[in-house]
Amino acid sequence: MSDNSFGRLLRVTTFGESHGPAIGCVLDGCPPGLALAAEDFAHDLARRATGRTRHTSQRREADAVEILSGVHEGRTTGTPLALLIRNTDQRSRDYAAIGEQFRPAHADYTYWQKYGIRDPRGGGRSSARETTMRVAAGVVAKKWLAERHGVRVRGWLSQLGEVRAVVDAGIDFDAVESNPFFWPVAAQVPELEAYMDALRKSGDSVGAEVSVVADGVPPGWGEPVYGKLDAELAAALMSINAVKGVAIGDGFDVVAQRGTAHRDEITADGFLSNHAGGILGGISSGQQVRASAAFKPTSSLRLPGRGLDVHGNAVEVVTTGRHDPCVGIRATPIVEAMTALVLMDQALRHRAQCGDVGTVAPRVPPAA
Amino acid sequence: MSDNSFGRLLRVTTFGESHGPAIGCVLDGCPPGLALAAEDFAHDLARRATGRTRHTSQRREADAVEILSGVHEGRTTGTPLALLIRNTDQRSRDYAAIGEQFRPAHADYTYWQKYGIRDPRGGGRSSARETTMRVAAGVVAKKWLAERHGVRVRGWLSQLGEVRAVVDAGIDFDAVESNPFFWPVAAQVPELEAYMDALRKSGDSVGAEVSVVADGVPPGWGEPVYGKLDAELAAALMSINAVKGVAIGDGFDVVAQRGTAHRDEITADGFLSNHAGGILGGISSGQQVRASAAFKPTSSLRLPGRGLDVHGNAVEVVTTGRHDPCVGIRATPIVEAMTALVLMDQALRHRAQCGDVGTVAPRVPPAA
Amino acid sequence: MSDNSFGRLLRVTTFGESHGPAIGCVLDGCPPGLALAAEDFAHDLARRATGRTRHTSQRREADAVEILSGVHEGRTTGTPLALLIRNTDQRSRDYAAIGEQFRPAHADYTYWQKYGIRDPRGGGRSSARETTMRVAAGVVAKKWLAERHGVRVRGWLSQLGEVRAVVDAGIDFDAVESNPFFWPVAAQVPELEAYMDALRKSGDSVGAEVSVVADGVPPGWGEPVYGKLDAELAAALMSINAVKGVAIGDGFDVVAQRGTAHRDEITADGFLSNHAGGILGGISSGQQVRASAAFKPTSSLRLPGRGLDVHGNAVEVVTTGRHDPCVGIRATPIVEAMTALVLMDQALRHRAQCGDVGTVAPRVPPAA
C-alpha cells in the first residue's frame, strides 16, 4: 500500500513525478452516460497552471489532457477513465545541485527516510505537479454534480499573508475569476499585486488561506461515523501539498463561541444561520457546505537555509528552481477539485445505501 | 457502505447506540503477542467518562470492557479483538419528548434526512457515547506504540472558551492529569472552575480546543499522496463529534508566516524548530508530531431554541437530558486515541511497504 | 490488516473463537427500513447447527442471536448491525492434549507459523464455529434480496463422497429441507444414512459438494474487471472452511466443451440454455446464478495420523473432540449465506454507480 488512491466509490488514483515523462490518473466508478471530452479539462487546468502570471512559478506546461479510456462516442461508459498529461517543460538541471541535499521544511528528507531512495528532480512525487491530476479528476466530479444534482463548487483566496479578503457582503465570484489571485474583492487586487511584487523581490514566501463553498448539496450526504462528510473533506484538503489546517463552517472560531450563538436554528422558512458549514453529525444538512484550508509558505527559497546532505553533513541550501512565492495562489482549483471529488463520492455512497429514501419531509431551506 | 470502520491495516469497527443494550468495537489487524487484559482499558475509559465531576454530563456508566475474542492466555493472537461494554444508565424517558423533534445544530435532522428513520434515544448512533469505543481501541494502539516503538501520545485542553492555556514553558503533563479539564497549567484551574460554574448556571455551552503530541515517532510514517499522515490525522480528528477544525503544527498560523520563519532548519545536531508539527510531505520527520482540534459548543441546551418536528412544524426545543456544557473537556482521551490509532495504522503500513529500509542515515534529532 | 471483513458496501466483520466467550459480527451498510428481529435468525442457524442429527458434531449450542445495535422499533436504521452469540457448550478439556500438537491437514501448524501463538481450544479462530456468523449475516442479506428484488438463494448437497444427487428433473427444494443432508432427492436419503453410519463407524471422513442457485437476480450485477460477480462468489465460497474448489455454471466441465455447445443462445423468448451459470463478463445476465463448492474431508479423525509438536518432535495425533465426519453436510446454509452476501453487496454497488440506468430494453427472460 502506498495510497495514491482517493475516494471509495469514485476512486482517483494518480501517478507521475514532476520531471518524469508524464503524470496521469485513473478515475474509477464514474457513472455511465456523462458527456465528456478532452476540452472539458482545459478551463480548470489553466486556472491551476503555472507560468500565466508573474506571481507564480514560471514553469510552462501545455497540460493537454489525453483521455485514454472510459469514453465512447463522447460519453462515459462506466469503465475507468484514464487521463494522461505529458510533461514537457522539465528542467532537471535546476535540481542537479540539490540532488544530495535535504532542503529544510521539504519532503526531501522524509521521502529519503521512508524509502531509502528518491527522485530529486523537481521534488519528484512530492511536487505540487501531482495536483494537476486532482484538478483534472475534479472536472469530472464538478460536471457530474452539476448535471445530476445541480451542485456547484466554487473557491477563492480568502487570505494572503496578513491580508484578509473583506467579504462581509458575500463572495463576488466574478471578481474571483478576474484576477490571478482568485481574490473575491476587486478593490483589493492592486494591494495584492504590490504585496506579491515586494515579496518576490525579497526572495521570501508567504502562506495563504483558500475557502470553498458547495451550493445545492442535498441533505443526507455523508457517512457516519468515520466516513463523515467533514472528516473526508478534512482528509482531502489536508492531503494537498502545503496544507496545515482545515476548517468546516466557522472552524476554529467555534472554540470561543457559546452554544446559543453557534447553533443554527431551524424554522419552517429555513435555517437562520450556517455556523456549521452545512454539515451536522457528519451529514449534509441541505445548507451551503463551507470549508477552508491553510497553506504554509513555500519552503523552496533562494534565501539560504540550513539543511543536510545525504552524508549527514550540514549544508547551506539555496533553491534556484522555478517556485511559487505563495503556493496558495494557485490552490483554489485544487481545493475545489478535492471538494467536488469528496461530494461526488459521498453522493454515490448515499445512493448505494439509502437509494432515495433520504428525501423525506420536512426538507428545510438553507439559510438565506 | 456506512463506514463505521476506521483505519487500513489496523481496522477499528464500532457499533452501538447511546441507549441500546451495548456498544462495542472490533479491532482487526493488531499484531500477535501484545499483552492485553480487560484492566488495561480502565484508566483511559475513566478519563473519558461522564459523571466524575460536576462539569460534565451526569450519566454514570460503569464502562466495563469485556474482551470477547482475540486474546489467549493474556496475549493477542492476531485474530480480531472484540470489545464490549454494556450500557447501564440509559434514561430514554429524558428523550421521549423530543423523539419527533429536530434539535437545532444536531444530527437529528440530518440522520432523518439520510435514513428516513432514526433512533432518537440519547442521540442514538450520533451520540458521543460512541467515542467510548474509540478510547478503548486507542488503548491497544497506545500500548503497542509504546512497547514496540517507544512512542507516547499525550493530549491536553489548550483552550476553553476564551481562556487559553499559557504553556510557553512547555506542557506540564502532571498538571494535565490532576484536574478535571486536562488543563496543563495548574494555576489556571480555579479560573476554569469558576468559568464552568457560571456557564452551567447560565444554561449555555461553550467550545474548546484540544491539542495532542506524539513523542518518539520515527521518520518515515505516512503514505503519500492521499494517505498522508496529516491527512489521516485530519480525518481522524474531524470524525470526532463536534470537531469543526483540525490543525497540524502551527495550523492556521502558517497563513501569515514567511517561508524563512516557517521552515524548520536542519543541522547535524537536529532540527532547529518544529513549525511543521513533525510531518513533511505527509511523512513523519522524526520530530514531535503535533496536532489540535476545535470542538464546537454543545447544542443540547435547556435554553429554548427554534427547531422543527417531523411534520414540518416549528417547535421550541428545550433539551433536558444530561449533557456536557463543554464537550471538549472530556475529549482529550478521544483525541489521543484517534492519534494513536492513526499512528499505529501508519506504522504497520510503513512496515508493509518499506520493511526496515527507511532507517537510513542520516537521521536528524528532533528540535530540542 | 487481518481481514476478518468481507464485502465492500455491505461489510461483514466477524469475530470470536470456537471456545471463547462469544462469537459475533458487525454488518455495516445495510439499508435502513428493513424489518428485522432476533427471531429471523433462528431458522437458518438451526439448519447450520451441530448436534441435531447423529451425522454431525455433537456439540450443542443454543445459537441465540442478540441484536446489539442497528435496529429501532423493529427496523434497521442504517447504522451497523451487531449480532452476538454466546458460546455455551465449549469443552476445552477435549483439546488440552493436543494444545502442543499440530494435527495433519489442519490450520494448527499454519496459524502457529503465521502468528507465533494460537488459541488451540476447539481450533480457535480457524474453527467452523465462525461460519455461524456468516449464516447470521446471510439471513439479513437473504431478507433484503427477497423483499427488495425478489431474489431467492437456495442450496443443496449435490454430492456426498462418491454419491451424486440425481437431479436431472430439477432440484426438489422440499426434499432438501426434509432430510439432515440437504439432499434434493428423497429416494436417495436411506442410502446416505447408511453411508454415513458406516463412515462414522470407520472413524474416517469424506468430502462433499454443495451447490447453490439464486433466482430472480436482475441483469447488471457485478463489477468488471476485478470485482466480477463470479470472482467475488469464488472468494466468498473458497473462504469457507474446507473448500478446495469453486465452480460457476458448468465449472470444470467447460474444459472439454465446444463453443457451439457452451454458448447460451439468446432469442426474444429468452436464453436457450444456462451453461454460464447466469454470469457473463462478470455481470449477471438475468438468468439463474449457479455455483458449487467442493468440501474436503474433515481432518480431525480418531484414526491416528502423523503430526508434529511445537518442539518439532514427531507425534501420533488422535483427535477425540466432537467433529463432523463430513463438514459438507452442514455447509448448505453457509454457502447460501455467502452467496446472498455477495449478491446484496453487488446490488448496492450497482445502485451506486448505475442507479437505474441498467434497466434498459431489451431484457431477455432466463432459460426456462
Place this chain on the structure above:
Amino acid sequence: MSDNSFGRLLRVTTFGESHGPAIGCVLDGCPPGLALAAEDFAHDLARRATGRTRHTSQRREADAVEILSGVHEGRTTGTPLALLIRNTDQRSRDYAAIGEQFRPAHADYTYWQKYGIRDPRGGGRSSARETTMRVAAGVVAKKWLAERHGVRVRGWLSQLGEVRAVVDAGIDFDAVESNPFFWPVAAQVPELEAYMDALRKSGDSVGAEVSVVADGVPPGWGEPVYGKLDAELAAALMSINAVKGVAIGDGFDVVAQRGTAHRDEITADGFLSNHAGGILGGISSGQQVRASAAFKPTSSLRLPGRGLDVHGNAVEVVTTGRHDPCVGIRATPIVEAMTALVLMDQALRHRAQCGDVGTVAPRVPPAA
C-alpha cells in the same frame, strides 16, 4: 466503484479498451529499491501475445511497455508504477457490423444491461486485451517474489479440450516453454497441433485448463478468515476472462476422498503429500502452492449463433474478427501473473501484521 483495482497492499488498477488508444495500469505499493526496466516486461508479454502462432488470434500488437512513473535510475522508488501500452493494431471495422448485436455467451448483453452504453469495438473493456496489463503487473510481482523470497511461479496448460497432459513424472518446464501451448509433455505436442488445426478448420472453439505452482512460498502467508490465500487466489483466477472454475490442490477431487487419504501427514522430515495445495486454514504451509483454472471455449465464432440486437430483435450472429479458438492456450502467463500478484500482496500483508514473528520453529520441509 467499478472495481478495476485488485489487491490490498499491492494494488493494481488497470484501464483501457481493446480498441481504444492505449491500455495501462498503475501498480501501487511496490516496495522501493527493486531493479526494474522496460525490458523486463518483454518476455512475459511475448508469451501472452497474440499473432505469434497460427493457433491464436492474429491481432499483432507490439506491446511495448512505457514506464511512466515510479522508477528512478533503474530502481523503484516506492511511488506508483504506471505502465502504458499503446494499441496499434485495432481493426474496429471488423466489429462495425455487430455494434448493435449481442453475441450469445458474451459480455455484450450484460455490459449493455449494466451501463446502458458500451464500447463494442473489439469487446471494449470486456476484451481479453485487458489481461495484457495483468501480465505486465505480474512481471513486477514475480521479480520481487524471486529476489526477496526466492519464490518462483510457473504455469502450464494441463488440459486442452479432452486432451489431458500426462504429467505423472512431474512437470517439464523446459517443455512448457518450447511449444505454443505451454504444454508440459513434448511428446504430446504434435497431437495438439493436429487437434487445433482441425478445430480451427471447423470454426468451433474449445475449453482448457491451466495449472500453476508456486515454489518457495514460506509458511504464514494468507489472512484468515476472508482474506485467505486460497480465497484471494480464487477471486484472482476467476476474474480472468472465460474462467468458470478454480481449484486449490486436489480441487473437486476432494469430494470423493477419505480424510485418511486427503490429510497431508507431517513428519520431522517433511510433509508426506500435498493434497491441500500448500494452503491450510487459508495460510500457506510452506509446501508448493498449487492451483488450476478452467477456461470456457471462446464464444466469438464464425459459426452462426442466435443472438439479439439492441432493439430486441432476434439476429443471427456471425463473428468474423480475429479470435482465439482456445483462449486457454495463451492464458498461462495470465494465471501466473495473478498468482504472483496475490502472493506478493499477501507477503506484504503478512509483514505488516506479523513482521518476522511467523518464522518460528519448527518449520517443516515441503513434500519431496
